[in-house]
Amino acid sequence: MSAEPETAGGSPAGRETWLYAQSPRPAGLPVAFRIRGRALEVERMARTDRFPLDRVEAVRLTFETRSFAPAQLTAKLIFEGGRTVKITSVDYTSLVNAKRKDAEYGRFMRELLARIGRYSPGARLLAGRSWPVWAITAVVAVGIVLGLAIVGWQALAQGEPVVALLAIVVAGLGIWQLEPMVRHNKPRTFAPDAPPPALVPPAAP
Structure with a gap:
């Protein structure tokens, strides 16, 4: 699925929902991420967890390489209380097949970072490794x-x-x-509206 806005009912803040879906591991279950108003919803099977975007403590963006698998972009969100969410740019369609979803991942992450900047202005935005x-x-x-x-x-x-x-x-x-x-994992910080293009691909012109 693409990371495009959907129409949803409710308050004005929740009328637009951004969706990004992937299978992050070869033998894992599909995961759907939705940005709905002030929250990030993570859906696995019939279970949906809600993470308020005004409780984000930190976001770390990294570039990862794996043997016999495509390189992937990764975002790790850390919330108050120690809860974490990991989103990657690779979608496994089978045990041996995987495809990169850089464009969809980039669109979704740019919207997510913009909302984190709006609702958690004190969150640490980190690019690369420590x-x-x-x-x-x-x-x-x-x-x-x-x-x-x-x-x-x-x-x-x-x-x-x-x-x-x-x-x-x-x-x-x-x-x-x-x-x-x-090169991509050199430590630095970034603004929510200007993440590193190598770690959050910009939208195609």
Whole structure:
């Protein structure tokens, strides 16, 4: 389903409902998220949980990569009392098939962040990982790539072109996987009306 406004009855604040649906895990149940007035509703099967948007303490946006699955954008909402909601941009249609829903996710999250800014102006809006986690990830990523580059150089110097080529290929795959995670997850804050485009895709022109 797309993240588009629906028409709903009730007060003027609740006449427009934004819907985003996904299956966040290969073997998980479908989840529907609805922005209805001052609340976020999360529906799983026949159960609906309501999270007031005037009780949001923090939102964290991240970029995640997974083996044998599409990279995904993730939003974690933390509410008063410790309740949390996680929304991602990937929809699993089966155990082995998944598709990215960046456009729908972006439209939904921009509306959700705008309402959080309106109803919880004191909420912390965070993009990327925490500084310690990001720094460790960056150091490990650089170390892996440099280590493989050294292995490749030494293999080439010793007349082992196949080993050198293998090291270069693995290093390239490492850069392809790790570089976006380091770049997009650099810690910073953002305004509710200006989230990072890499983590909340803007609407198509």
